[in-house]
Amino acid sequence: MLFRSGSVAILGRPNAGKSTLMNYIVGQKVAIVSNKPQTTRRTLLGVANRPGAQIAFYDTPGIHEPHSKLGKVMVDFAVQTLPDADAALFVVDVSKPPTDEDKHIARLLKSFGFERVVVVLNKMDRLRPEYVQSNYDEYEELTKPAQMMMTSAITGENLDKVLDLLVPLLPESPPLFDDPDFYTSQTVRDMASELIREQVLHNTREEVPHGVAVQIEEWEEPQHGNTSEIIRISALIVVERESQKPILIGKKGQMLKKIGTAARVQIESLIGAHVFLELFVKVGEHWRDSSVRLKELGLSE
Ligand SMILES: Nc1nc2c(ncn2[C@@H]2O[C@H](COP(=O)(O)OP(=O)(O)O)[C@@H](O)[C@H]2O)c(=O)[nH]1
Ligand SMILES: [Mg+2]
Structure with missing residues (x-):
């Protein structure tokens, strides 16, 4: 059977729901979550296994304008995951229109190639009906031709569909990690x-x-x-x-x-x-x- 395995960088501005999303997909609490921005301070590996594929997610600190050495290190950690990634998930908060940070990340991802990016329009549970079309259009304009999916990382809605879009972007390869119980490199x-x-x-x-x-x-x-x-x-x-x-x-x-x-x-x-x-x-x-x-x-x- 054809097997795909590769690494996926999860990028986005602080608080978009990157860590919540990775935890849900991996099925373990790999990264802590809070409603405060900049909760994730370093890049964290979370491995998801499904029939025919293994995906090594790299959850990153939110990309923002840094105000301290720590902030700068965090943004560097996030950006550094990209060159080694096979694909990227760009997580945005769809309940709001794109911010300057989203626009900055979109520019960064453009050089990576939008055909290897899946845009996750997260927090759909918070999206007011009157903004559905306009917010969707704005994110599409920013990231086309990347594929997009509305999700809720809290309820798990459509996260299986995100995987369906992601897996074909990964190379044909045996699992990167042999042990089926292994899910993070953190001690x-x-x-x-x-x-x-x-x-x-x-x-x-x-x-x-x-x-x-x-x-x-x-x-x-x-x-x-x-x-x-x-x-x-x-x-x-x-x-x-x-x-x-x-x-x-x-x-x-x-x-x-x-x-x-x-x-x-x-x-x-x-x-x-x-x-x-x-x-x-x-x-x-x-x-x-x-x-x-x-x-x-x-x-x-
Ligand atoms: N309503 C709603 N809240 C979410 C969703 N995903 C994440 N959150 C919340 O948004 C906040 C930031 O989440 P977190 O995963 O830490 O974001 P990160 O900074 O991008 O890693 C937390 O309070 C989460 O509970 C979602 O789909 N819907
Ligand atoms: Mg986080």
Whole structure:
């Protein structure tokens, strides 16, 4: 039987729904999701297997006008996935007309070749009937002759059709990854720290989310012969300013406790074991503009 396998870069502006879409297709929580822009900070691999095809998706940070070193690194990460990709998914928020960022990405993709691009008109569940035609036309004008599909990454509507458009663009090849259970290259430590950051994003507002990084400090597996099955994890939440510390800790530590409990439940379901999670908050002045800190946090090369 003919088998196709290849890599697909998922590009789009912040908040279009790229990570939600990849998670749905892969069937696993590969990338954390939030309603704050710039949630995804590095390119994340998510592998989807279906009869006759294997697709290696690369979910990227949203392409935007960067205001910090981190922002610049993130945009570079996104753009760098393109030369190695067999095809690209351009995810847009169809409930709104194209923005300057969408236009910028469209120009970038033009040099890649629109015949290898599928445009995902996402958030169709939010598209008001009176804008269906005009928004559709504007995105079509911007990206023709790329194929387009209206989707909802939340309900999964039409995501199977996106795959139907995508698979024929991939080369004939055996699977790139042999192990059918393999779905991401992230370590469980990486994923645990991301799950903690996701809870910070969910529970804080305004300037805090962008300025937060999470670092796993200790990860202690239960000793052999020990009756306790608990994995002890301690993690550091790095904020940019002293004023953000009390926000994260909350009154009598309530906020940190809430974040910790929610993250622990997620980490337990990820690794299938009981977890004791301890969180600390530390100020790392202007870490987003420090090359050294970005490297320490694994956010740049
Ligand atoms: N209504 C609606 N919301 C969506 C859809 N896809 C994603 N979202 C929401 O949009 C926000 C950003 O999603 P995310 O996947 O993090 O976007 P990314 O920055 O492009 O990776 C989150 O709050 C998602 O729940 C969709 O199809 N419909
Ligand atoms: Mg994302």
